[in-house]
Amino acid sequence: MPAKTAPKKPTARKRTTARRKKLAPRKPIARTPKGGSPIDRLGAWMAIRIATHAQDHMATTMSRKDAAILRITHENCQTCHGNGQIFTKGKDGSFTGSKPCPAKPAVQKVSRLRVAMAARFGADRATGLIGWTCPCGSKEKPRYRDAKEATKALRTHERKRHGAKSVGGTWYAQTTEAAALQPSMPTPATP
Template identity: 55%
Template sequence: MATKKTTSRRKPVSRARAGTKPRRGGLRQRAAIRMAKFIAKQGEKHLNTRRTRRDAAILRATHADCAKCGGTGTLYTKAKDGSFSGSKPCPAKPKTMKVSKTQIAIASRVGADKTSGLCGWKCPCGKQEKPRYRTAKDATKALRTHERRIHGGASVGGAWYAQIPTASKPKQLESKAA
C-alpha cells in the first residue's frame, strides 16, 4: 500500500504593513479645516445669489412693459384653489434683445427691485430666506431641505413667495409649497 505524500507547507511570509492613516491634526488644524469649509459654502451661496440676481435683472430689462409677465420675465401659475403653485418663463418675445452690462450690474445690485422676479421661502418656525432662487421649484427644494434638517422631514406649512417689481404690482405673492 502506497502512503500519501503530504505537500510541504511554506511558512507564511509576513506581509508588507499597510500604511498608517495620518492623524487628523491638532485642534487648530481641525478648526481651520472646518472654517475653510464654512467659508467655501458661504462663498458658493453668494455666487449663486449673484448669478440669479443678474439673470433676473436681464429678464426684467428685456421684458420691460410686457403685458403677459408684468416685467419679470416669469409667469406664476395658480392651483385650482387660487394659491400660487409654481412658475415658468414668459412665453412672449423679449421687447429688447440687448441690454448694457452696466445697466444689468446696477439693476442687480442697487435699488428696491434688485431681487424682483426671484423667489424666497418662509417657515412657521421663523426661518426664512430672502428671494434668491430663480424658480419656485428651487425655492421649494430649499424649503424641503430645511424641513428635512430641522423638522425631521415633516412638512410644517412653509411657503415660497415671489418678489414682484414695485412698478407693476407692489405686493409679494405667497403660496403653499407643494
C-alpha cells in the first residue's frame, strides 16, 4: 500500500503594497441650490451671492493695498515715476502688460495707516491697477494687480457672453499723473 501524502497547499497570492489614497478633487460650491423649501433655496442662493461678493471685495481691497505700498515706496522714483511698476506698451501704443520697477525702493517701511488711507480714499486709490473693457459695453474698473489676472477676467467674460470668441476686448491701466505725462516710447537721440 502506497504511503499517504499530505495534500498540496495552494501558494499564497502575493499582495500588492498598500498605496496612499488619492484625495478626490474638491467639489466647488453648488451654484444652484436644489431641494428643500423655497425659503431654504432662497437662503442658500443669498449665502452664495454674499460669499462671492465678499471674496471679490477682499481681492480688490488687497490689490489696492499692494498698489498703495508700491506707490508709497517708489515715491519720486525716476524709473517708474511713482507708480511702483512699469506698464509696457506695444508698437501701436496698446497696453501689453506690466513688470515690477527695477529701481530700489526709496522707502523700506510704510505705516499701515498711510497705506489704508491711500488704498481707500482719493482719486489715486486704483492707481497701479489694471482693468478691461469690451466692445459689447461690459467693463471692469482697475482692480487687478497684474495683467494675467485681468486677462483671466476678460477671457471669462468672453466665454460667458461671446461663446469663447474674442471680440476685441482691451486692457487699460491707471497710472500716476507723472507717469502719464512721460512719453510712451523713448525717442532716440539725434546727432
